[in-house]
Amino acid sequence: MRTQVAIVGGGPAGLLLSHLLHRQGVESVVLESRDRAYVERRQRAGMLEQGTTDVLRGSGAGARLDREGLVHHGIELRFGGAGHRIPITDLTGRTVTVYAQTEIVKDLVALRLADGGDVRFEAEVLAVDPSGGTVAFRQDGVTRELRADYIAGCDGFHGVCRAAVPDVRTFTRDYPFAWLGVLADVAPSTDELIYAHHERGFALHSLRSPSVSRLYLQVAPDADLADWSDQRIWDELATRFGTPGGWKLKPGPITDRSVTPMRSFVAEPMRHDRLFLAGDAAHIVPPTGAKGLNLAVSDVTVLARALTERYASGTSALLDAYSATCLRRVWRAEHFSYWMTTLLHADPGADDFDRRLQRSHLEYVAGSTAAATSLAENYAGLPLE
Ligand code: FAD
Ligand code: DHB
Structure with missing residues (x-):
């Protein structure tokens, strides 16, 4: 042949x-x-x-x-119980x-x-x-x-x-955490993706269609799916996305789940x-x-x-x-x-100094147009050479 x-x-x-x-x-x-x-x-x-x-x-x-x-024009960074929108299209002229x-x-x-x-x-x-x-x-x-x-x-x-x-x-480089990803038959609780930083770990709310949600949770690298019941997954997601306001995460039947190492x-x-x-x-x-x-x-x-x-x-x-x-x-x-x-992410090896630096970094990205633009142009993708 x-x-x-x-x-x-x-x-x-x-x-x-x-x-x-x-x-x-x-x-x-x-x-x-x-x-x-x-x-x-x-x-x-x-x-x-x-x-x-x-x-x-x-x-x-x-x-x-x-x-x-x-087609999306922005993403949300959520930390300290509040959301901060990064307006990707306004900052870069590009969409995702x-x-x-x-x-x-x-x-x-x-x-x-x-x-x-x-x-x-x-x-x-x-x-x-x-x-x-x-x-x-x-x-x-x-x-x-x-x-x-x-x-x-x-x-x-x-x-x-x-x-x-x-x-x-x-x-x-190996990271001291993994992602538990789930697909759920439930309307997304958000129009734009939410990247959440929480002391218990990272969470991401993405979507697949008006009726299917895609969510990810930071878990331990050796996490066993058997330890993660549907109830535990939804409770943990709700905690990490939680805000003092009225925002609510809608749970639904989970149709697919897997753990991915981070590397x-x-x-x-x-x-x-x-x-x-x-x-x-x-x-x-x-x-x-x-x-x-x-x-x-x-x-x-x-x-x-x-x-x-x-x-x-x-x-x-x-x-x-x-x-x-x-x-x-x-x-x-x-x-x-x-x-x-x-x-x-929440690094299990971080000390209080590391956590204060991380929080300052998050606030800088959320509050500075220069820093947000750097995130946005990388996220939307630099032009092909
Ligand atoms: P693969 O998709 O791995 O395909 C390789 C193929 O080769 C496979 O079908 C395999 O079966 C086949 N193969 C292997 N060995 C042999 C063999 N010996 N003979 C014949 N066939 C063989 N990327 C993004 O850009 N955006 C995202 O939002 C994103 N989210 C992700 C979320 C998760 C949870 C994961 C795990 C990944 C994510 N990625 C994302 C990464 C993305 O999925 C991969 O980078 C992508 O699949 C790479 O494509 P590939 O074709 O190079 O490799
Ligand atoms: C999805 C996955 C990601 O890793 C990401 O950063 C954004 C979205 C997704 O599967 O929808």
Whole structure:
């Protein structure tokens, strides 16, 4: 079997890359270890930068996003029992959109299949050879080989591609907390996202639709879901979002729950020979800044452009610049995600001095237009290079 670009992983990065390449006449095969229902149901991100929605729309993948995406113009920071709005659009001229990762994946799978794309589910990649351009994978119990000009490692943090980059240098930060995320069949209690700092820990109120809420709670890194009954989750959320005013959190049936560890991670370089890493395969951010999916989209946008140039004109300048181009944006997002995480979480190792500094920082961001603008331009996303 042979193709131009072998894509390992059918998450948002791999699927979007395959779609963008198809639009430019470049052929690819996507190999995804899980089944279609699993990748379409995996609950994760929800907040898209304007640059991300521009890429989806500009490539013809934005029809349902335009109908169902919820355009937002601000977020609320809540601490000390009071809310402080950060007016993202007023400060940056940009908007952000709530549209779940599950829906992006469904849209891209449907588009690829409608366009005759070769997307193989339950096809697990066992090994890649960055110099030979070969990918060994197992499908229906049979091990096969896919040969390609280039290999895109879009196989997430636990994939096999990163290990094929020799002398890869990694940078890591683990945080002493995790997120418990829930999806609930209840109308959101807010129009805009609420990022709450409370002495008991961080909480985030997001949403999926006028009738579905998405909420997150800071928990211990070893938290066991069995210890978190629905009642305990709603009580803890109500406490952390609590204000002396009349605001009330509406509880409802919880339909999905999971615990996610919090980690910062970067692998450098993002390329070796014919292999290019993109998305979570190359970097992880703690979710507080809502950057992971957006970075996956910006990586594959840069990669699609570079591969298109290579096939159209034979020059590889953009491919050669790929790792450095992506890493500049990655490190900005790493810093912002770390900054939002330390601003808003309750660090179990903090002392009173740390807590006073954190409170002062929150008040500065809420009260200074200069500080709020810095948050807003990073949150809405800096323009693609
Ligand atoms: P993945 O989605 O991990 O996809 C990789 C794919 O590769 C998977 O389908 C996997 O099955 C497949 N695979 C792995 N190994 C193999 C193999 N050997 N062979 C074949 N296939 C393989 N980001 C945001 O931008 N905004 C947010 O609001 C946000 N919120 C988040 C909230 C939570 C709770 C979490 C957990 C994450 C959040 N993120 C957010 C991050 C975002 O979900 C990820 O960054 C995004 O999924 C990365 O996409 P990806 O395609 O690179 O990787
Ligand atoms: C969502 C997740 C995030 O991590 C975030 O910062 C904002 C929104 C979400 O899932 O909706």
